[in-house]
Amino acid sequence: MKYALVTGGSRGIGRAVCVKLAEQGYHILINYKSNDAEAAKTAELVRGKNVTAETLKFDVGNKTDVDTVLGGWVEGNKDKVIEVLVNNAGIREDALMIWMTDQQWKNVLGSSLDAFYYVTRQVINGMLANKYGRIVSVVSLSGLKGMPGQTNYSAAKAGVIGATKALAQEVARRGVTVNAVAPGFIKTDMTQDLNEAELKALVPMKRFGEPEEVADAVVFLASMKASYITGNVISINGGLYS
Secondary structure: OEEEEEOOOOOHHHHHHHHHHHHOOOEEEEEEOOOHHHHHHHHHHHHOOOOOEEEEEOOOOOHHHHHHHHHHHHHHOOOOEEEEEEEOOOOOOOEOHHHOOHHHHHHHHHHHHHHHHHHHHHHHHHHHHHOOEEEEEEOOHHHHHOOOOEHHHHHHHHHHHHHHHHHHHHHHHHOEEEEEEEEOOEOOHHHOOOOHHHHHHHOOOOOOEOHHHHHHHHHHHOOHHHOOOOOOEEEEOOOOOO
């Protein structure tokens, strides 16, 4: 049985990725941190694609959580292979740097950059042993361009981009690819506090993107069709930045 693990899979882009990977025949491991009801909804949608779904509740930025829950699953399911890892979880805590707290800095870097390290480390050995794997991280326009009020978020996502490029070179010869997608303004819970009417005017396509549009790119990178693509970042932003 081939599995895909999606962090932050209970809502938004993560949910869309779970459903589209399920359509490709993957059994889905849905990571989430706190919202049991939304995780259950995602699991129900996945099962509607005639595959299995399991929810794994843990904080991706907490080493003990990751090692206990995800490490425990890996150890207890040696007959199952996680072929695809989508590092999607992440949070925003925006503030100008002069007013940013230490906790805001640590929280945001932990949810993306630390999580990339802790989660990927748990599954990559299996991919290397199997001589096949796909790792796709959801980063951000902020990690490429830098955004005022987001020094923490920009630093976190830029860090994941650098890690993606480095890890890709380490594991390429074993059939494991490592890529990232960098969304711009996408209609999710994370952007619901933004002024869409004002910001979409900055986008050449004059609209925010949909989670499914990001998920389609993730699923392509997770497929056999992307076997010669690694160490790359695909921007999905309606032409806002390239």
